[in-house]
Amino acid sequence: MNLIESARFAMRGVTANKLRSLLTTLGILIGIAAVIILLAVGAGTSNSIKDQIGKLGTNVLTVSRSTAVGGRTGAVAGQQVAGNRSRNTNLTSADEQSLTDAVLAPDVAQTAPVVTAQAVTATFSGASHAVASFVGSTPAYFSITNNTAEVGQLFSSAQESSATAVIGRTVATDLFGNNSGSAVGQTIALNGQNFVVSGVLAAKGATGLNDPDDVVIVPLGAAQDKFTGYAPSLNSIAVQAKSADVMNQAQNEIQMILDARHNVTAATRDYQVRNQAQVLTTATSTTQTLTILLGAVAAISLLVGGIGVMNIMLVTVTERTREIGIRKAIGASRGNIVSQFLVESLIISIIGGVMGILVGYVVSSFPIMGVVPDVQPWTVWLSFTVSAVIGLVFGIYPANKAAKLRPIDALRYE
């Protein structure tokens, strides 16, 4: 009596009750497919974030206020508030210009002042769109943030305070439909203020976490004129270092200049310098946490599937008590009975596992909520192993129960 023999007896057991075996298999199938798909979505999200890092440029630094005082808190919502709240902090255009000092800041390539406004709604002939990111800046902002016009053109420095807007692809699609080219030259209303669309930005692609194309960029003057007012404070300063390799030097130079200008030290600093890449790294680790959570949910469904296998094997053992008695009477040893039932539960869970892997692959080949899932080979091996282990673990108890039956009791069982 070898393993092939056990497998043949076990296969007979599996096929004896096809619907039941199929449903049990389905439990494992769903669990395995869920693990593969969810981990693939996690990996896909992480990929697109890495992609985005590349698109945003790895040499961009953002200087932002770290303390918000007075009525301007809304403007920096979402940014971490740290340091001494009692101190009034301003980032001014003078600060911005001071950073382009070729002597004090040799590693800074260019800078752009940034003001933002929250809750901006764009409307155009009945269509309306809540803009996720409304930015007022100078033309340098486009090159720092790696933005180019797909149709139309970007505004120039000559249009400093004209009511001109450059809109992202998402905004264009929402307001003008798929023919975003028709947007150029149209007048849209931003919170009721009229702006002429001069260009549509080339799409960067959504990442699932946020949409970089859901953006409206207007000249700094226009933004201050119509949204934020002419208070000297900027929301942030976008700084481009000369290359990704000199990010740290550029950051030190910025801090040196601003520390002197603001009369602060490292301990009392009222602004912070952040690296875009670092921000996205933080986002990546958030994604990883999310992936782990998703994986845990999938693992739970796999566990439930495993319990289903055990449940069915227990039913099978009870149902076939008599058969077990007969087999024992004609000479089956404990080992024979254990291997027969163990192989049976292995067959169920491995078939479920293999089918789950296939389903996982098929589903993962479609984008899910804007994310292109990336099936990780290790998850396939892992889930195959897990399905085999489930077969073993959840099969051992029922198989042992079967093997321990005394033949006379089993034969008497009706």
Added chain:
Amino acid sequence: MVSAGAPVARVAAVASSNIPVISLRGVSKIYGQGEARVTALDGVSIHIRRGEFVAIVGASGSGKSTMMNIVGCLDAPTHGEFKLDGMDVSSMDEYQLAQIRNRKIGFVFQNFNLIPRTKAVDNVAMPLAYAKVGRVERKQRALAALDAVGLSARAGHKPSQLSGGQQQRVAIARALVTDPVMLLADEPTGALDSHSSAEILDLFSALHARGRTIVMITHELDVAARASRTVRMQDGRIISDTARAAALSGGAV
């Protein structure tokens, strides 16, 4: 009805061997403890030699089923010594008992006990699978055993497609396929109509005529009349043990 087969060789072996197939000495079986204590077998001693056809008769509760379980190595005695084919079974572990059941004993049950949804030939071959016999030989021997009980034409049928008598013949073929030292039959005609019963009993008689050792548990006296020796049991003891020359083998063939 019964064709010649390997069992014929056993006749010669019978003469040369004086070791009893079954040797029980003061065997007791006690179930339960305290108030619930039941003595199912009470110091039973019996020897069954090769080639004997023994009927064990008794009312229900007389201990005959317990005796069958012990003789069939399905249950261990509480006290006493049991030797099967010269081997002391009482000291064996579970694995050895499984081997003994596989190689030394052929079981025939009242309700046939075939594995459902499994072809007759596979049912017959099953003990050989547990005896680690190769697939090809297994099939040959299973077909030969089915032939020996006159069912070779039904080898591919499943139990549900066979009549009771045919199922019992498949069970007998399964019991014979490992060439055991003894056939152990528990009320083999209990679930059959009179015509099928007669056929099955004829088959047993014919097997006995070829030298098979048969132990049959029954409560029907006309069934017991086929045997060469009748052992009566009551309250866990043997109350009579008579050999009857009149019921010698082969008469019915």
